[in-house]
Amino acid sequence: MSAVRQYELIYIVPPETTEEALAELQTQVEAITQRFSATIEKTENWGRRKLAYEIGPHRDGIYVLHVINGPAALVTELDRRLRVFDLVIRHIVVRVDLDLAIAERARTRRKASMSARRVRRGLPPEPTEQERIRRSEDDDDMDGPEMGFRGGDR
């Protein structure tokens, strides 16, 4: 029994692709995921975008994103099948659950340490609304016009 992981699948189809052809492709992807008893968590169509570089004759493409929860075997199968489809000009599958978990852990750790620091200073663990406003106001990251550029040595 293989573990369920989260993957992001993005593929690019030519901009002149008809709605039906795209829907057909999506049902194919769904069929593959169902075969591996995986679920599509989210589907996003980014619409037409300019490609950063030309892929064959294409300069633009329609990007489609699927977030899929499924086993690792699904990825090899998806990869193999997508490579065969003529319609798909580029695709990528990325495992995201690990990275997202790490990010989540970092966030909670930061929150915990912040509230611990605040408690030590005798403040409530969460910043109040007023403090938050004050913080955004005193912008001291030295990038304002008042800093100016003092070119040269002096």
Add this chain to the structure above:
Amino acid sequence: MSDFDNRDKGGGRGGSRDKDDKKGGGRRTFFRRRRVCKFCVEKIDYISYKDVKLIASFVPERGKIQPRRISGVCATHQRALQRAIKRARQIALVPYVSE
């Protein structure tokens, strides 16, 4: 005073040389904005390869990944950024090279 002069003339021993270098460095340093890691400051935990707007700011015109010494990104985040840029390149969100 004389002591100091003598030491200076004494063929640039390690100690006095260091002093001189430091002085020179002090004069040369001018006001420079302290560079900080954008991702640390803005508390971005996960650098997604899908976030073109963010990533593109670290890929200059030519298409190369901007080095850390220029952008000031910390090592941890530069690694994550590098991964994101390379993924983004694969799906043509960011160029490999241009011109």
